[in-house]
Amino acid sequence: xxxxxxxxxxxxxxxRRLLSPGLLFALPFLVLLAVFMLWxxxxxxxxxxxxxxxxxxxxxxxxxxxxTEALGDAEMWRALGHTVWFTALSTVPLVAVALGMxxxxxxxxxxxxxxxxxxxxxxxxPVGVVSLLWIWLYQPDLGLYNNLLDAVGLGQxxxxxxxxxxxxxxxxxxxxxxxxxxxxxxxxxxQSIPDHLYEAAAIDGAGAWRRLWSITLPQLSRITVVITVLxxxxxxxxxxxxxxxxxxxxxxxxRPVVEYVYDVxxxxxxxxxxxxxxxxxxxxxxxxxxxQYAALRxxxx
Amino acid sequence: MTSTDxxxxxxxxxxxxxxxxxxxxxxxxxxxxxxxxxxLGDGRTARVLALAALAVMALVWxxxxxxxxxxxxxxxxxxxxxxxxxxxxHGFTLRGFSSVWERGDLPLWMLNSxxxxxxxxxxxxxxxxxxxxxxxxTLFAGRRWLFALTVAAVLVPPQILxxxxxxxxxxxxxxxxYAAVILPQTVAPVMxxxxxxxxxxxxxxxxxxxxxDGAGHWRIFWSVLLPLSRPMLAAVSIFVFIGAWNNFLWPxxxxxxxxxxxxxxxxxxxxxxxGIQYAQSMASAVLxxxxxxxxxxxxxRHIVKSVSTTGLGGQ
Numbered sequence: 001x002x003x004x005x006x007x008x009x010x011x012x013x014x015x016r017r018l019l020s021p022g023l024l025f026a027l028p029f030l031v032l033l034a035v036f037m038l039w040x041x042x043x044x045x046x047x048x049x050x051x052x053x054x055x056x057x058x059x060x061x062x063x064x065x066x067x068t069e070a071l072g073d074a075e076m077w078r079a080l081g082h083t084v085w086f087t088a089l090s091t092v093p094l095v096a097v098a099l100g101m102x103x104x105x106x107x108x109x110x111x112x113x114x115x116x117x118x119x120x121x122x123x124x125x126p127v128g129v130v131s132l133l134w135i136w137l138y139q140p141d142l143g144l145y146n147n148l149l150d151a152v153g154l155g156q157x158x159x160x161x162x163x164x165x166x167x168x169x170x171x172x173x174x175x176x177x178x179x180x181x182x183x184x185x186x187x188x189x190x191q192s193i194p195d196h197l198y199e200a201a202a203i204d205g206a207g208a209w210r211r212l213w214s215i216t217l218p219q220l221s222r223i224t225v226v227i228t229v230l231x232x233x234x235x236x237x238x239x240x241x242x243x244x245x246x247x248x249x250x251x252x253x254x255r256p257v258v259e260y261v262y263d264v265x266x267x268x269x270x271x272x273x274x275x276x277x278x279x280x281x282x283x284x285x286x287x288x289x290x291x292q293y294a295a296l297r298x299x300x301x
Numbered sequence: 302m303t304s305t306d307x308x309x310x311x312x313x314x315x316x317x318x319x320x321x322x323x324x325x326x327x328x329x330x331x332x333x334x335x336x337x338x339x340x341l342g343d344g345r346t347a348r349v350l351a352l353a354a355l356a357v358m359a360l361v362w363x364x365x366x367x368x369x370x371x372x373x374x375x376x377x378x379x380x381x382x383x384x385x386x387x388x389x390x391h392g393f394t395l396r397g398f399s400s401v402w403e404r405g406d407l408p409l410w411m412l413n414s415x416x417x418x419x420x421x422x423x424x425x426x427x428x429x430x431x432x433x434x435x436x437x438x439t440l441f442a443g444r445r446w447l448f449a450l451t452v453a454a455v456l457v458p459p460q461i462l463x464x465x466x467x468x469x470x471x472x473x474x475x476x477x478x479y480a481a482v483i484l485p486q487t488v489a490p491v492m493x494x495x496x497x498x499x500x501x502x503x504x505x506x507x508x509x510x511x512x513x514d515g516a517g518h519w520r521i522f523w524s525v526l527l528p529l530s531r532p533m534l535a536a537v538s539i540f541v542f543i544g545a546w547n548n549f550l551w552p553x554x555x556x557x558x559x560x561x562x563x564x565x566x567x568x569x570x571x572x573x574x575x576g577i578q579y580a581q582s583m584a585s586a587v588l589x590x591x592x593x594x595x596x597x598x599x600x601x602r603h604i605v606k607s608v609s610t611t612g613l614g615g616q
């Protein structure tokens with residue numbers, strides 16, 4: 001290596017260039033990325049082409065058999081449908097209720113600390129706690145909600161054992177648990193709306209509703225798109241609370257596709273088939289991301 | 302954490318317009334101003350209605366937690382009494398808490414959760430900050446390509462990796478170890494992306510001064526840029542920590558030994574063990590919920606800021 005002041009000669013691709021400080025700085029992350037994401041992605045793809053099993057027999061290559069089986073597997077389609085249904089059911093309230101909360105808190109009424117605590121605290125609960133709590137809340141006869149329904153004369157609801165209600169019950173739990181996150185994102189966006197917009201509107205004699213419709217909501221349109229996109233991607237990955245509250249039941253009517261992967265792979269021992277379904281799910285997530293990206297691009301034009 | 306003495310406000314605001322966000326930051330440095338007259342007008346009715354709506358919503362949101370607390374202080378007999386479903390007929394008791402505590406596994410799971418989340422946070426933030434620095438401040442062969450790969454990796458849901466991760470840990474003989482739980486959680490391309498954008502927003506003057514003084518990359522990173530980034534690092538760390546503390550799926554799959562379980566995983570085994578014992582199950586839920594809720598009460602401002610700066614994932 002010549003002195004550091006010498007001009008780098010073209011074509012002198014040296015060990016020093018390859019081990020440049022920048023690469024060394026990025027290296028720990030790149031190693032983790034390679035070992036715990038890229039390699040597993042490749043291995044998952046390979047496993048999806050084999051009949052790998054948790055029971056001890058050597059896996060053999062079976063081509064696309066897992067994928068053809070999955071495409072004809074009614075339970076897989078049903079689970080995918082539940083995932084999409086949960087996403088549709090949860091996204092709208094998780095965005096709308098968060099917006100409502102943020103608008104109300106942002107009015108600057110006293111008690112800011114209390115409101116934030118009330119709306120955001122559930123987000124800090126581990127999912128194990130959330131599920132214990134809501135199983136108890138939803139209990140027939142003993143649970144809070146059924147007793148309240150009885151008290152107002154509406155009659156009890158079989159929250160977790162009625163196939164037509166269970167998914168809504170899960171969505172309601174999810175709303176309570178995670179809405180605080182979107183609420184805080186909205187609150188931050190609201191706080192960055194400049195006061196002078198409101199002041200100008202006040203001078204023009206615009207009332208409270210007028211200010212909401214012509215200033216606040218238009219200023220929030222971009223963040224609303226972003227929050228909705230993030231929420232859809234988060235909802236598609238649903239597993240934890242469904243698994244812990246209903247175990248996918250009653251009669252598998254709430255089982256999302258991630259739980260199907262778990263059931264097939266870890267309860268049914270068929271890791272190869274579970275990998276194939278993982279990849280089908282991955283395709284769904286990529287498709288949703290691409291659709292959202294295209295929609296965002298079109299909107300910004 | 303004092304951020305006022307820093308030359309740069311590093312937290313990127315999710316605001317749509319830069320002038321607005323600068324203005325808002327300046328506003329927030331002053332005493333928080335009541336905005337009611339700006340948003341609600343000066344009418345009394347509007348304020349009362351808004352306050353009533355807020356109070357009702359807050360009540361609905363607090364009710365489940367209040368119900369859990371109430372149940373936790375009942376005896377098992379009262380908790381499963383459908384006639385006196387609200388107030389216990391035999392008074393309140395701490396027996397639920399004491400029997401949960403005597404089982405002894407809850408403190409252990411809390412410790413595991415704390416150790417694992419702390420390790421995940423330290424590794425993730427350090428490794429991501431270094432990579433963010435590399436992508437923001439240095440040139441090396443393949444930098445653009447590797448950054449594009451990092452951005453693409455944000456799209457990969459960890460849920461699809463559980464099967465290969467399991468296979469990987471199985472063949473490395475690492476199942477049921479802390480390492481198995483921790484390592485896969487430390488790959489956070491979104492954090493690299495956020496920190497790269499953050500470093501991009503810092504001015505170059507200070508490090509150029511340091512470079513003239515003969516500081517190398519490590520000194521510039523460690524002694525110039527990181528101290529400047531304390532608010533951002535705090536935000537990212539809080540976010541990563543909460544995520545790891547509440548993570549369920551991978552810890553659930555990679556551990557079967559109760560001594561290694563984290564809180565979210567362990568507490569669900571309580572449910573199975575207790576069956577119908579609701580007072581005990583709510584007592585354990587309350588105890589398990591306590592650490593982060595107490596932390597939130599003390600560090601509310603930081604946590605709120607952490608979510609609003611990191612939660613958007615640099616969008």
